[in-house]
Every structure is written in C-alpha cells, then in structure tokens.
Amino acid sequence: MDLRKLFLKANNEPEDSNPMVRSRYINCRGCGKKLSVARVRKNNFVCPECGRYMTVRARRRILMLTDKRSFTELDREMESRNILGFPEYEEKLAAAKEKSREREGVVCGTASIDGHRCAIFAMDANFMMGSMGSVVGEKITRLFEYATVRGLPVIGVTVSGGARMQEGMYSLLQMSKVSAAVRRHSNAGNLYVVLLTDPTTGGVDASFAMQGDITLAEPGARIGFAGPRVIEKSLKQALPKDFQRAERVLSCGFVDAIVPRSEQKAYLAKVLAIHEM
Amino acid sequence: MEDYDIVLGARGDRRLMATDYIQRMIPDFMEFHGDRLYGDDRAVIAGIGTIGGLPVTVIGIEKGKTTAERIRRNFGSAHPEGYRKALRLMKQAAKFRRPVLCIVDTAGAFCGVDAEEHGQGRAIADNLWEMADLPTPILSLIIGEGGSGGALALCHSDRIWMLEDAYFSVVSPESCANILWKSTEKAAEAAKSLGLTAEKLHRAGLVDRICHGDERKKLAAEIAAELTRLRAVPQADLLEARYRRFRSVGC
Numbered sequence: 252m253d254l255r256k257l258f259l260k261a262n263n264e265p266e267d268s269n270p271m272v273r274s275r276y277i278n279c280r281g282c283g284k285k286l287s288v289a290r291v292r293k294n295n296f297v298c299p300e301c302g303r304y305m306t307v308r309a310r311r312r313i314l315m316l317t318d319k320r321s322f323t324e325l326d327r328e329m330e331s332r333n334i335l336g337f338p339e340y341e342e343k344l345a346a347a348k349e350k351s352r353e354r355e356g357v358v359c360g361t362a363s364i365d366g367h368r369c370a371i372f373a374m375d376a377n378f379m380m381g382s383m384g385s386v387v388g389e390k391i392t393r394l395f396e397y398a399t400v401r402g403l404p405v406i407g408v409t410v411s412g413g414a415r416m417q418e419g420m421y422s423l424l425q426m427s428k429v430s431a432a433v434r435r436h437s438n439a440g441n442l443y444v445v446l447l448t449d450p451t452t453g454g455v456d457a458s459f460a461m462q463g464d465i466t467l468a469e470p471g472a473r474i475g476f477a478g479p480r481v482i483e484k485s486l487k488q489a490l491p492k493d494f495q496r497a498e499r500v501l502s503c504g505f506v507d508a509i510v511p512r513s514e515q516k517a518y519l520a521k522v523l524a525i526h527e528m
Numbered sequence: 529m530e531d532y533d534i535v536l537g538a539r540g541d542r543r544l545m546a547t548d549y550i551q552r553m554i555p556d557f558m559e560f561h562g563d564r565l566y567g568d569d570r571a572v573i574a575g576i577g578t579i580g581g582l583p584v585t586v587i588g589i590e591k592g593k594t595t596a597e598r599i600r601r602n603f604g605s606a607h608p609e610g611y612r613k614a615l616r617l618m619k620q621a622a623k624f625r626r627p628v629l630c631i632v633d634t635a636g637a638f639c640g641v642d643a644e645e646h647g648q649g650r651a652i653a654d655n656l657w658e659m660a661d662l663p664t665p666i667l668s669l670i671i672g673e674g675g676s677g678g679a680l681a682l683c684h685s686d687r688i689w690m691l692e693d694a695y696f697s698v699v700s701p702e703s704c705a706n707i708l709w710k711s712t713e714k715a716a717e718a719a720k721s722l723g724l725t726a727e728k729l730h731r732a733g734l735v736d737r738i739c740h741g742d743e744r745k746k747l748a749a750e751i752a753a754e755l756t757r758l759r760a761v762p763q764a765d766l767l768e769a770r771y772r773r774f775r776s777v778g779c
C-alpha cells in the first residue's frame with residue numbers, strides 16, 4: 252500500500268470523521284500541531300493552538316447544542332436509492348455511509364436547549380459533502396411539518412456543497428419542497444433559527460439556509476451561492492479578501508450575528524427563551 | 529436525438545427567445561423596470577399585458593440575439609436584482625388577482641462577486657418562499673434552458689410546461705462531468721444520466737405538459753385557458769395543491 256496516499260487521505264478527512272478508527276492524536280490542518288483528541292473535543296472542536304474551526308459531525312453537533320439525553324431522533328431509517336440509475340451513485344452512497352456512520356446527510360429530531368423544547372436538524376459534511384438529495388429534503392420537510400403541528404421552534408445547522416447531482420431534478424426540487432414547508436411553519440407563527448457552518452453553498456444557500464427568522468453563522472464559515480472557483484474562472488480576477496466568509500456576508504447584510512462555538516448553546520437558549528415569553 | 533443534443537440545441541442562438549414569445553402571445557405587453565432596491569436587471573423582462581384576453585403579469589428571462597444585445601442581457605443570467613424585480617411584480621400581480629406567466633430561458637443565475645454580495649442565494653430563496661404562498665395562479669413555461677436554481681426561482685408554480693426541445697437540470701452536464709469524472713468530454717453521458725429532457729421529466733411527473741413545435745401557434749390560447757381555469761379555483765385550494773405538488777417530489 253502506498254503510505255503517502257494513506258497519509259494524504261487521512262489529512263483530508265474532516266477531523267471529527269470516524270470514531271471507530273480515531274487515534275488519540277490529530278494534526279490540526281490550520282497550524283499543523285499535534286493535538287490530543289480529548290483536548291480538541293473539550294474545546295468544541297476548535298483548535299486550542301490556532302483557533303481553527305474543525306468539521307463537526309451532525310450527531311455530535313446536536314449533542315453540543317442540546318441538553319444531555321434530551322435528543323429524540325426522527326426518521327432515522329430513511330435511506331436514499333438511486334432513482335435515476337445514475338452511474339456510481341450506489342458506491343458513493345455506500346462510501347458516504349461508511350465515512351459518516353450515518354444513513355443520510357442530515358440528522359433530525361426533537362430536543363431541549365437549557366430546558367427549551369425545539370425541533371432540530373444538523374447536516375453532515377461527511378455524507379457526500381452535505382449534498383441535498385431527496386432524503387435530506389424529505390427529512391427536513393418532515394421536521395418542519397412536525398414542528399408546525401406541535402408549535403415547536405426549529406433550530407437548523409447547515410453545511411452543504413449544494414444539490415446532489417446524482418438525483419437530477421428530484422434533488423433541485425427539494426429546494427422548493429423544503430421552502431414551502433418552512434413557509435408554512437412560519438405562517439403558523441413559529442420560530443426558525445438557522446446556524447450556517449462551513450461551507451453552506453449552492454441549493455441549500457438558495458433555500459432554507461436563507462429563510463430563517465434569525466440567521467447565525469460560525470466564524471469564518473463560507474456562505475454563498477456559487478463556488479469561488481467558478482467565479483474566479485468566469486471573471487478571471489482575484490476575489491476580494493474574505494469573499495463569502497461569514498464576517499463579510501454579515502457586512503453585506505445577510506447574517507444577523509456570528510456566534511463562536513463555545514457560546515452557541517447559550518445564545519440559542521436565550522433566543523428560545525425570549526420567544527417563549 | 530441524444531439528450532446532450534437537446535441541451536446544445538436549447539442553447540442555440542437562433543431559437544425564439546423570451547421577447548419573441550412575449551411579442552407573439554402578449555401583443556399589448558408593457559415593460560416595467562427595476563427592483564426598487566438597487567437596480568434594474570436587463571436579463572429579466574417583466575411587465576403586464578393580456579394573453580388571449582386575460583390580464584397577466586409576465587416575467588421572462590431574455591438572452592438576447594445579437595452580440596450587443598446578449599451583452600446587455602448578460603447572456604440571460606440574472607443577478608439578484610432580476611429575481612427581486614420578478615418578485616416585486618409577482619406580488620403586485622397577487623394584489624390585483626392577476627395570474628403570473630414566467631417564461632424561463634437561462635443557463636443559470638449569474639455567478640459573480642456582485643451577485644454574491646447582493647445576495648444571490650437569498651434572492652432565489654425569497655422567490656421560493658413568496659411563490660409558495662402567492663395567492664394567484666402561476667404558470668412557468670421553459671422555452672430553452674432551465675438552468676438549476678436560477679431557473680427554479682421562477683418555477684415554484686402551479687403548472688410547469690416545457691417545450692419539447694427544452695431542458696431543465698440541477699447542473700449543466702459539463703459541470704457535472706467535470707466534478708464527477710474530471711472530464712468535460714463525458715458531458716453527453718452526464719446529460720443522459722441527469723434525466724433533464726422534457727420527455728423524461730414529464731414521464732417522472734415533475735413537468736405537467738410538453739409543448740410540441742407544431743402547437744406553438746395555439747400556445748397563447750392554451751396558456752390563457754389554463755390560467756383561466758386556475759383562476760376559478762378557490763385560493764386556499766390553489767395554494768394547497770401547489771404545496772402538494774412539490775411536497776410529493778422524491779419520497
């Protein structure tokens with residue numbers, strides 16, 4: 252086996268990727284320093300040396316934001332199938348399942364945050380880059396419908412490369428499907444808080460990521476519709492510094508607040524509390 | 529004909545463009561400009577008129593025919609200002625209980641620094657959000673290219689009709705091939721796999737009607753008849769049916 256390949260692959264893995272083969276040390280991709288996993292976890296997967304935000308799996312994200320043992324998962328069983336018979340899609344799904352240890356790219360359910368009940372979803376970057384196929388769209392739609400019936404606020408954590416090409420128009424139309432469910436949830440007077448994490452792009456950016464009552468972002472997160480390489484190529488010009496980064500997107504007027512990881516749970520609890528008054 | 533040939537044909541510059549359809553179907557069309565927020569996007573033509581005697585608000589994405597015109601129209605790729613102009617006039621249509629006709633022909637929403645910083649994602653998301661609840665009938669007609677989110681932003685409708693030689697796709701076959709197989713030469717294979725032709729989308733139930741070339745003369749009358757039928761539907765039923773239409777996609 253080519254060890255270099257193995258090394259490269261390991262280095263490209265999001266830090267919080269596979270709990271089964273996790274070693275006790277990882278190298279930060281920001282500063283390159285060797286860090287103990289325990290130390291990184293205790294610091295909410297932010298590098299204690301350089302402050303770099305590491306990728307967090309959906310399930311752990313929910314644990315980080317909600318009260319201990321309060322999470323009840325919904326629609327866990329749903330799995331994608333190859334609707335279009337798209338080449339190599341089954342293999343990619345199998346690899347994504349293995350890598351993420353999830354059945355699909357979003358985890359949904361109910362939980363409480365400092366005692367405040369809510370519905371919550373978190374997307375998973377380890378599942379085909381958080382791309383939105385029919386199952387991701389369906390699970391999020393069902394969550395909004397569930398929350399509408401019960402009058403629950405929804406907390407959403409997005410991370411996505413966009414629509415899932417392998418499902419063609421079924422994938423694109425999830426943008427419409429989810430948007431309509433978010434609208435109904437809103438019409439009924441319910442709160443939707445969305446937390447944009449790195450990266451939130453494409454079809455997710457152009458739908459439910461931009462439909463929150465309150466739009467939060469993690470420091471440095473890439474947020475945008477088009478990929479920066481597409482823009483650079485078509486314009487043949489260098490991009491402005493911080494282009495599509497949360498701080499600049501806030502300056503452009505599309506984000507309410509940037510909230511560091513260590514403060515997110517308390518922030519959400521405060522927002523939920525104000526909406527219960 | 530291969531699916532990829534349909535894509536290439538849909539991009540042809542000698543096709544009828546949105547302005548041609550507007551001229552032929554809505555002879556009394558009056559164009560209105562501007563989004564009232566920032567600017568006026570020439571890739572989007574919007575206004576009012578009558579189709580077969582029925583008053584409508586028309587939104588079209590126009591690519592332009594001559595080089596100068598194509599540059600002025602930004603090759604039919606809208607900025608957020610274009611989607612916001614469309615939305616402004618769709619809301620106005622709802623106020624006057626006027627049906628909306630969207631004529632879609634775009635390779636996609638424009639990808640550029642300004643478009644991003646003016647909120648391209650937010651603009652598309654807003655259209656989906658508002659159209660989901662717009663209390664007036666909406667019919668979208670795809671006359672050439674239905675390019676991804678930029679086309680979808682005008683297709684959250686009660687009816688989606690497509691010309692037989694148009695396409696509607698989540699991604700261009702070239703980008704798809706490039707991302708998945710690092711080769712634009714596999715675009716034809718990608719086109720076939722994406723299921724993007726009118727025939728395939730109609731068979732999948734994602735598109736309501738295919739408009740054949742020999743029916744083009746009757747198109748205005750048929751659009752007017754369909755919008756008249758939809759206008760007679762009670763508002764709550766219309767919006768519920770629109771919700772169900774998209775709710776059922778994929779699962």
Ligand SMILES: [Zn+2]
Pocket residue numbers: 279280281282283284298299300301302303
């Ligand atoms: Zn570091």
